[in-house]
Amino acid sequence: xxxxxxxxxxxxxxxxxxxxxxxxxxxxxxxxxxxxxxxxxxxxxxxxxxxxxxxxxxxxxxxxxxxxxxxxxxxxxxxxxxxxxxxxxxxxxxxxxxxxxxxxxxxxxxxxxxxxxxxxxxxxxxxxxxxxxxxxxxxxxxxxxxxxxxxxxxxxxxxxxxxxxxxxxxxxxxxxxxxxxxxxxxxxxxxxxxxxxxxxxxxxxxxxxxxxxxxxxxxxxxxxxxxxxxxxxxxxxxxxxxxxxxxxxxxxxxxxxxxxxxxxxxxxxxxxxxxxxxxxxxxxxxxxxxxxxxxxxxxxxxxxxxxxxxxxxxxxxxxxxxxxxxxxxxxxxxxxxxxxxxxxxxxxxxxxxxxxxxxxxxxxxxxxxxxxxxxxxxxxxxxxxxxxxxxxxxxxxxxxxxxxxxxxxxxxxxxxxxxxxxxxxxxxxxxxxxxxxxxxxxxxxxxxxxxxxxxxxxxxxxxxxxxxxxxxxxxxxxxxxxxxxxxxxxxxxxxxxxxxxxxxxxxxxxxxxxxxxxxxxxxxxxxxxxxxxxxxxxxxxxxxxxxxxxxxxxxxxxxxxxxxxxxxxxxxxxxxxxxxxxx
Amino acid sequence: xxxxxxxxxxxxxxxxxxxxxxxxxxxxxxxxxxxxxxxxxxxxxxxxxxxxxxxxxxxxxxxxxxxxxxxxxxxxxxxxxxxxxxxxxxxxxxxxxxxxxxxxxxxx
Ligand SMILES: [Zn+2]
Ligand SMILES: [Zn+2]
Ligand SMILES: [Zn+2]
Ligand SMILES: [Zn+2]
Ligand SMILES: [Zn+2]
Ligand SMILES: [Zn+2]
Ligand SMILES: [Zn+2]
Numbered sequence: 001x002x003x004x005x006x007x008x009x010x011x012x013x014x015x016x017x018x019x020x021x022x023x024x025x026x027x028x029x030x031x032x033x034x035x036x037x038x039x040x041x042x043x044x045x046x047x048x049x050x051x052x053x054x055x056x057x058x059x060x061x062x063x064x065x066x067x068x069x070x071x072x073x074x075x076x077x078x079x080x081x082x083x084x085x086x087x088x089x090x091x092x093x094x095x096x097x098x099x100x101x102x103x104x105x106x107x108x109x110x111x112x113x114x115x116x117x118x119x120x121x122x123x124x125x126x127x128x129x130x131x132x133x134x135x136x137x138x139x140x141x142x143x144x145x146x147x148x149x150x151x152x153x154x155x156x157x158x159x160x161x162x163x164x165x166x167x168x169x170x171x172x173x174x175x176x177x178x179x180x181x182x183x184x185x186x187x188x189x190x191x192x193x194x195x196x197x198x199x200x201x202x203x204x205x206x207x208x209x210x211x212x213x214x215x216x217x218x219x220x221x222x223x224x225x226x227x228x229x230x231x232x233x234x235x236x237x238x239x240x241x242x243x244x245x246x247x248x249x250x251x252x253x254x255x256x257x258x259x260x261x262x263x264x265x266x267x268x269x270x271x272x273x274x275x276x277x278x279x280x281x282x283x284x285x286x287x288x289x290x291x292x293x294x295x296x297x298x299x300x301x302x303x304x305x306x307x308x309x310x311x312x313x314x315x316x317x318x319x320x321x322x323x324x325x326x327x328x329x330x331x332x333x334x335x336x337x338x339x340x341x342x343x344x345x346x347x348x349x350x351x352x353x354x355x356x357x358x359x360x361x362x363x364x365x366x367x368x369x370x371x372x373x374x375x376x377x378x379x380x381x382x383x384x385x386x387x388x389x390x391x392x393x394x395x396x397x398x399x400x401x402x403x404x405x406x407x408x409x410x411x412x413x414x415x416x417x418x419x420x421x422x423x424x425x426x427x428x429x430x431x432x433x434x435x436x437x438x439x440x441x442x443x444x445x446x447x448x449x450x451x452x453x454x455x456x457x458x459x460x461x462x463x464x465x466x467x468x469x470x471x472x473x474x475x476x477x478x479x480x481x482x483x484x485x486x487x488x489x490x491x492x493x494x495x496x497x498x499x500x501x502x503x504x505x506x507x508x509x510x511x512x513x514x515x516x517x518x519x520x521x522x523x524x525x526x527x528x529x530x531x532x533x534x535x536x537x538x539x540x541x542x543x544x545x546x547x548x549x550x551x552x553x554x555x556x557x558x559x560x561x562x563x564x565x566x567x568x569x570x571x572x573x574x575x576x577x578x579x580x581x582x583x
Numbered sequence: 584x585x586x587x588x589x590x591x592x593x594x595x596x597x598x599x600x601x602x603x604x605x606x607x608x609x610x611x612x613x614x615x616x617x618x619x620x621x622x623x624x625x626x627x628x629x630x631x632x633x634x635x636x637x638x639x640x641x642x643x644x645x646x647x648x649x650x651x652x653x654x655x656x657x658x659x660x661x662x663x664x665x666x667x668x669x670x671x672x673x674x675x676x677x678x679x680x681x682x683x684x685x686x687x688x689x690x691x
Contacts, residue, residue, distance in 0.1 A: 106605030143602050150595045152602045174646075199644045294632070 078195050078202035080183060088160050092186060092193070093210055095158055099188045100218045102144070107222055144188055148172040157194060160184040261288075262558055263318045264568035266327035272567055273350040274335075276554040277357060278328055279565045280539040281311065282318050283556035286475055290377035291315040296365055305337035307357060308364025325568035335360065350541055350552050351409075351480045358382060358406055372404065382406045384474035387510050390447070393463035397456030402471055407478035410437035412493045413485075433498035434479065442469050442508045470509045477505070477535055484547060492547045496582050499540065501575060506533035542581045555581065597676070606675055610668060617664040627656045 145152040146167035155168035161182035166173030173185060174196070183196040191211055195202040261282070265275040281287055292315055296308040303309070310331040317326045335353075338360050358378050365376040374383065383404060390399045414430040431437045444467040454464065483493045541554040553566045555578040562573040601607040618624050630652055635643045 103608060106608065143599055145595075145599065152595075152598045153607070194645075199646065201645060 078198045078200070078204075080195050080197055081193065081202055081204040081207060084160075084184060088184065089207065089210065091160055092207060093214065095160075095186050095188075096191055096211055096214045097218075099144075099186075099191060100214060102188075104218060104222060107225075146170070146172050148175075156188045157185040158188060160186060160193075261319055262563060262570055263323065264325040264565065264570045266325045267567040268327055268329055268332055270348060271328075271332060272552040273348045273353055274328070274332060275567050276541045276552040276565065277350050277354045278314060278331065279554050279556055280354075280541060281357075282314065283539055283558055284381065284476060285538070286381040287311075287377055288315065290381075292319065301364070303364055303367070305334040306364040307331070307334055307338060307360035310334050311361055311364075338363075349484070350543070351407075354478070355406065378406075381476045382474050382478060384477070385471040386468050387471040388466060388468050390464055390466045391444075392454040392456060393465065395454065395457040397454060399455055405474070407480055408441065409480045409482055410434075410441055411482055412437070412495060412497070413482075430493075430495055431497065432495065434500060434503070435498075437479075437481070437497065438505075438508050442467065470505060473505055473509065473533060477503075483543065492543075492550075494582070499537065499579060501537045501579065503535040503537070504530075504533055505535060506530050509533060537578070540578055540581060544582075600679065601675075604679075610671060613671070614664070614668055617667065618660070621661045621664060623656075623659060623661065623664075626659065627652060630655065 143152055144156050144158070144165055146156060147165050149167060149170050149172060151167050151170070156165055157168060157173045158165045159173070159176060159180075159182050161184065162180070164173075164176050164180075164182075165188075166176050166185075168174075168187075177183060177185065177196040185194045185196070186192070187194060187201075192201045193203070193207065194200070265278060267275065291311055296306075296312045301309050310328075313330060314328060317328075335357065362371065362374065362376050362378040365378065366374060371379060371383070374380075383406060386403045386405050388401050388403060390401075391397070392399075410431075412430055431440055444465040447464045447466050481497055485491050485493065538557045539554060540556075541552060543550050543552055545551055551566075553564060555562055555564055555573055557563075562575055562578050564571045564573040564577065598607075601610070631648055634648060634651060
């Protein structure tokens with residue numbers, strides 16, 4: 001079951017500078033900042049595919065890579081943060097400490113008072129002394145207010161170049177920045193950094209790492225105050241991984257850890273069929289962009305056994321920076337609960353799981369049954385349309401119908417039915433490549449004599465052909481090679497099928513085929529593939545072994561590098577490994 | 584004119600009192616919870632996303648986005664959320680207003 005994603009990489013910059021992707025500021029700006037400790041947004045993987053995710057599906061016409069270019073790939077990133085002096089970062093740290101303390105000072109107070117009741121102050125310290133100390137701290141913490149209008153409500157930002165505090169709503173901060181050519185400022189509530197030169201909230205890895213450290217530090221102190229007798233990890237240990245990470249990437253600052261987004265999945269007892277599909281989801285650039293940037297909010301979700309919530313969790317786990325294998329037991333449990341078909345299905349077929357999971361994710365995101373033009377991540381990623389045309393050979397009448405598709409199942413059996421207008425001189429031992437399969441899939445096929453009643457000439461036609469073509473292509477195309485046969489006795493077709501690393505789908509679309517045989521059009525204009533029909537392989541799922549004792553593994557591309565996933569084992573792979581595998 | 588100046592000073596003093604006492608943080612927490620619960624936050628977020636999507640991320644600025652979204656967002660705050668917050672604010676001010684009246688801001 002190979003999958004191909006629309007090729008965009010040729011036009012996109014390398015994934016490294018994705019930190020200041022402009023989709024992020026808004027997200028964090030509007031994200032709930034209430035529960036600190038949870039607000040750390042995992043560093044986004046290249047969100048550069050976002051632009052193609054945002055397009056309406058199936059726009060074959062009038063849609064080019066240039067549009068993708070403009071839509072988001074070349075958003076200028078803020079270089080001002082990186083060029084800022086170390087003292088500016090130091091000032092940011094001071095402000096972060098100040099703001100966090102200011103924000104939680106009353107919780108500190110409450111914890112302090114609560115503790116007086118049930119635990120004595122440390123030996124040798126008089127209570128008054130502690131209180132005096134606390135009051136002194138509080139007195140040193142001034143209430144922030146706009147230097148111009150004295151407001152202390154609303155968004156207040158502190159200049160990072162001087163001591164000015166200004167409000168956003170009356171424009172006093174912007175006025176100050178303009179007058180003094182000061183451009184970096186911190187918003188006190190969210191601690192986001194605003195760059196006036198970029199006119200946007202901006203990010204950089206060292207700054208984010210520092211913010212996270214300070215948040216952890218104060219969270220630790222709050223916990224310590226509230227429950228002084230609870231044993232917990234020393235703070236240094238909580239901070240350690242982040243510090244290491246920061247050091248190792250210190251020089252260029254913006255590079256996320258190399259293993260980010262790569263995590264093996266534990267086998268929970270014959271669950272390799274699930275693990276391979278989950279890895280394919282994780283490495284699907286569009287689904288990933290969706291779930292990392294616009295998480296299905298699990299706290300608002302009331303669905304029981306919601307697969308969308310599980311997806312959210314899966315991405316969180318894979319991008320947590322943790323490298324030990326993860327056991328997706330929640331996913332499995334939710335799938336058993338929500339899908340009766342799967343529970344009764346003993347075969348544990350990856351494709352079956354794939355389709356069920358897609359439907360369940362859609363249900364979790366949308367909560368309804370309608371799937372046509374559905375805005376959910378699943379349908380925006382996988383939904384396309386097939387057009388089937390039945391032509392009556394007696395009167396020439398054509399009956400056209402459109403069918404939605406989420407994936408394409410390709411037949412591997414040698415032809416049994418006689419076909420007309422066979423575009424390839426197909427060998428009778430079946431197809432040998434994905435292209436063969438697609439040519440067969442879209443070839444006009446003669447219908448059974450009694451299978452079709454012509455709507456125009458009314459007679460049961462003796463001769464009619466049926467042809468399937470892609471009316472609209474989804475951003476991510478998923479193919480299933482039907483290796484399993486469940487007819488009289490279950491068996492597996494072992495033919496090796498060549499899968500290309502890049503695929504041009506234009507010969508199989510209605511657009512290319514319009515006005516005649518696709519072959520004619522092909523020979524008439526050997527134009528380069530239309531960008532919207534150009535796909536790049538990013539994941540291949542393989543079934544190894546026999547039907548009964550088989551094992552699923554998969555290959556996935558991650559930042560231009562191929563990896564082989566075998567449950568908890570993750571190894572490097574080359575493109576040739578991938579193409580030689582028997583998908 | 585002078586009336587306005589006094590009103591402004593009282594407003595500033597009240598705001599400061601709310602912040603210093605931690606009441607603002609508590610009110611904000613309540614507001615945040617209500618807005619998330621009622622779906623207001625998701626709605627505003629979706630609105631922002633749609634605007635950015637339509638215009639392209641490169642052509643979007645925070646200021647512009649806030650200008651466009653704020654009126655609608657403000658109007659869409661559920662009535663019961665407003666009422667809850669107002670009641671709480673009133674109660675707080677009733678309990679704390681006396682000494683505020685007694686000591687009017689001294690600075691000119
Ligand atoms: Zn900047
Ligand atoms: Zn102001
Ligand atoms: Zn300044
Ligand atoms: Zn859910
Ligand atoms: Zn859907
Ligand atoms: Zn829907
Ligand atoms: Zn007919």
